[in-house]
Amino acid sequence: MRLRQFPVLLAAVSAMSMSTQAMDVEHLSVVEVGAAYAHESGSWQKQEIAWRPTWILRFDSSARLTLRGQARLDAQDKLNPGQPEQPFRARYTRAGFPSEHTELELREFFWDRYVGDAFVSLGKQQIVWGQADGLRVLDVVNPLSYREFILPDIEDRRIPLWSALAEIPVQDWTAQLVWVPDSTVAESTLPVAAYSLIPDPFGDGRLEVDRPDSLADSDFGLRLSTFVNSWDLSLNYLYHTIDDPLIRFDPVRQRILADYNRSHLIGGTASRPFGDVTFRSEVGLESKQRIVHFATGTVADTDVGSYVIGLDYSGVSDWFISAQFFQTYRFSIDDDRRSEEQTTLLVRRNALNDALMLEALCIYDLNDRDSLIQLSAEYAVSTRVVLKTGADLFYGKPSGTFGRFHDESRLMAGFSVSF
Template sequence: MKPAQYAGLAIIGCLTGMPVAAMDVQHSSLVDVEAAFAHKTGTWQKQEVVWRPEWVTRFDSGARFTLIGEGRIDAQDELDPGRPDQPFRARNTQKGFPSDHIDLELREFFLDHYAGDIFVRVGKQQIVWGQADGLRVLDVINPLSYREFILPDIEHRRIPLWSALAEIPVDSWTAQLVWVPDATVTESPLPGATYSLIPDPFDEGRLQVNRPDSMADSDFGLKLSSFQNGWDLSLNYLYHTIDDPLIRIDTPEQGVVADYNRSHLIGGTASKPFGDVTVRSEVGVESKTRFQDSVTGQTTDTGIGSYVIGLDYSGLSDWFISSQFFQTYRFTGTGDDGSSKEQITLLIRHESMNNSLMLEALSIYDLNNEDSLIQLEAEYTASTNVVLRLAADLFFGDRSGTFGRFREESRLVTGFTLSF
């Protein structure tokens, strides 16, 4: 049975015994019109229109059904060229490609319902864990799309999965149980796309993705959260597939192979405001990841630990400043120099003109590769349903680095959002 069928059965089960007549059906839509120009290469990365409709249906029982779609028309077709095979996505999570320039996706499709004090959500959804902004330690339930690398908001980069969660109050804690029978993994554009992360040394475009089986390799998780003495706390456990693959070059077959492994993730979060400063922390340990030594080519299994420490400051009127330090460490060392990786982020946001104008600067610096990404953005709310946008995404550093590899793809972005 397919994940969508399981989700459908669960939805039917939740609906059993409650009136099916809807109290109210509400519709809203966002239309984003955006163009991005890579000034160093003199090429357009995208000229697109994205429609994101949302329908919310409320039932007499208090249950709520949500459907969110996404349709895109891109005149350039450089970010995800043609009609890709989507090897990283499970069958029921794939997009539709009516043409090279059009893609359609059922983004989210879920039912919310209370059974006594227990909250249940079943369907295609995003499940967000953790306290970090952009840097993922515990927020790994949903894989990401790298269609535009890490440039869009993470809400639009997460790939919603067919899954189920239940939140159960237990004294002063809330227990969240998670089941994900959808084996979609992190999606990189195929070789030839603007932000592809997959090497193609043979110019053959041959990629073998050994993605796990959706039902046999379901993910299971438990999160305990509470508010204690001013601290927002959580304890997290997840048995899952590591979404980022081990990439191997298969020389005899002249192809590229993406392999995956299962792992136990244990971690937690803690945050608390101290006056105008909020301290955030997040830590996680994976029992097993795999990497390939850059010198010997040998594959090694190892545990890996990651943490983020963040400080948010809001003591200045109309200003918000946030900084984070992120480190990941492999417990099994090798002869190469990649056992520890560190990044720092700095976010500065200012609002003016009665909050009509928002200016934002985000910098991510990789201490190992000494390269960086700087994102500058200005948004002007022209009316209640029109927001104008001007931005720049700038990459710096050596081509071998995390961000420097895309330094020729630095771009200027302009567009607007219409809501109705």
């Protein structure tokens, strides 16, 4: 079966579900209006209105069909300028750009139901693994969009993929089988964009992306999960494409080259509450990742281990505090990038009978000694109207993970309406 036939297959399955009378149709739309001002550069970064509708159709057969869309209008067009060709996305995963300022996207479109004791889901969807909050070790089934770097919630940054999932109970365990015939990889904006992660020594932004073949290089995964003596445990395996590319430069043709490799990921998670404190941990080992040596320009293969340890505290009424430590270790690399560490601290406070939520998140990179601080406040005027304000602040040297975006530090304000 070719990849272009997968959406057709889903449509056929959906049509069979619709042959039985639908029990009901649920609809929820959220309209968000927001603006961000980059105070360091003295310019507006975005002035955006987005409509995010969701429809859920339920049928007598217990099947459901979920459709989530997104329409976005940005008057500034600095985050993903123009009408990008989207070289990081497979054909049926791409968004539409009717103009330089508008974007239309089918975010999710999947069919699911129980077949006996098994749960099956087919379509364009998000598959979430792992226990870490924001820092990814095992949560790599879906790639991320870096349109706004790592600033939005991760649910909004994940790129839903055409995929199939089955969850099957096996005694005290649940086995989750995953197939992803969609070659979309992590999406960085081009060098002219505000949060581009791609260097451009030639100054013209000409990029060649050699993505894997969607069907021949499908991703396959197995996740086993269980609950034992208050411990939430999982064992994970994924054969997949490393979503972050190897970036090289062709000085003869003056091209930026991005290509990818396949890898086996094995790992697991463990979490458990201890009174008011919850312990979370996640570990993973990639069999292959390619690194370019700064000094020689040669490419080296290495296996990579990474882990996250987190503690969540909720012992004080209306407060939530979470801290994490993240480390990546490249076993075959002998330079300053062999080991990388980051820490995070999240503090959240609910007030006014939960109508007001205040939140502060700090991510600190121990290698580059730079940081990102995100401050936000949300006030629910009613169940349907929420006012929002906040700031995303980058600190550190220009060569650092976060310091490179110092001039993109921003102040934000907006509101959302649901109906």
